[in-house]
Amino acid sequence: MSKKSSYLLGILLTIVIGAFLYWKFCCSACHKQNKHIEENTKNKVVAVPDEKKAALNSFSVNDANGNLAFTIDDNFRFNKSNFAILDSVSSGVNDGVLKIKDYLNANSQKTVDITGYYTNEETNNSAFPNLGLARANSVKNYFVSKDVPAKAINTFGKLNDEIVADENGIFNGPLAFNIVTHNSSDDSAADNALKSACAALKENPIVLYFKPAHSSITLTSEQRKKLAIISQCVDKLGSKIQVIGHTDDTASKESNMRLGKKRAEFVKNYLVKNGILSENIETSSKGESSPIADNSTQEGRAKNRRTVITIN
Structure with missing residues (x-):
């Protein structure tokens, strides 16, 4: 055998012996570890969240x-x-x-x-x-x-x-x-607190602004809180809800009075759909007679197209 052949055979034997030793000592350990992981996985209990069931609350x-x-x-x-x-x-x-x-x-x-x-x-x-x-x-x-x-x-x-x-x-x-x-003392304190809240609401009522083709109402969170107070004022103090429609001056006075009333009725219907009893709501119109801004500007007219929700 030539010297070159002996050299190549030595390299081959080294590779074979190395592969055998790697399999025997390394892969055997890996196999044991993988088997241990598989056994633990089989034995592990997977927690399933409880499914809430609908129930009748008597x-x-x-x-x-x-x-x-x-x-x-x-x-x-x-x-x-x-x-x-x-x-x-x-x-x-x-x-x-x-x-x-x-x-x-x-x-x-x-x-x-x-x-x-x-x-x-x-x-x-x-x-x-x-x-x-x-x-x-x-x-x-x-x-x-x-x-x-x-x-x-x-x-x-x-x-x-x-x-x-x-x-x-x-x-x-x-x-x-x-x-x-x-007891009487608790009632007096609660009544006084509610009367104060109702008086504050008269000073700062709910005001809804209308675009020319306005057909929906979305209350802010603050307006929703005010409506809850209004409902208490009606229930506890016998107040009536006043819905007053206002307009700008771009039409005749007669037309604006009708338009203001139409807006007030629109808001009333919204309140009734939201659980406010119809008999507790009164509507009226002031048309263009009570502007809060300059009707000569677009911004002013927008502020005047409004409906006010308050209590008497």
Whole structure:
């Protein structure tokens, strides 16, 4: 064998022996490690998040300081992202409302709190600060239709991501009811605070501005808060909502009076669709007679095309 052949054979043997030693000592360890990982993976329990199921929240009332207590396996129902009560109210729920009415009539120092729930996944298309308050207001209106005095009802809205809609997107009873017993000192303080809030609203009412072809209303968060105060002023103090339409002076006085009234009625319809009772809303028009800006400029005319929502 030539010297060159011996040299090449030595290189080949070195490669073969090196590959064998690598497989024996390295790959064997890798194989053991991979097997260990596979076994751990098989034995590992994968946590699956609990799926929340829709449930009926019963219509339940229990006065801890009195003798009214009942639970009805039914409730007011609402579509997801909506505040209108669904379908006809069942006889059981209606009977519960009548029990509350009789109880409040017999106990003048007591009121009922209605708390409406909403979730972060819902869209608030109401005129109220949140969908829960809008739902509570709808239920309040149902109570009022059954002759429960509005003055004896308090409404609240509360975020509650634990409530779940059913497969049809319906919430069954996203509400809580509570009977509250009052004393005279608490009532006086609450009345004074509300009177102050109502007086402040008269000084700084809700003002909606209209473009020439305006056909929709979108309230700001601040205006939604004001509307919630207006609703309390109506319920607790017997106030009436005043909706007053104003125009610029680009048409005749007679036409502008009609246009102002039309705008006021448009806003009233919006409020009624959002759960404000029609009988608590009065509309009027001042046409072009009360400008707040110069009608000779485009900016001034835009400010004068407005509707004011206030209370008497």
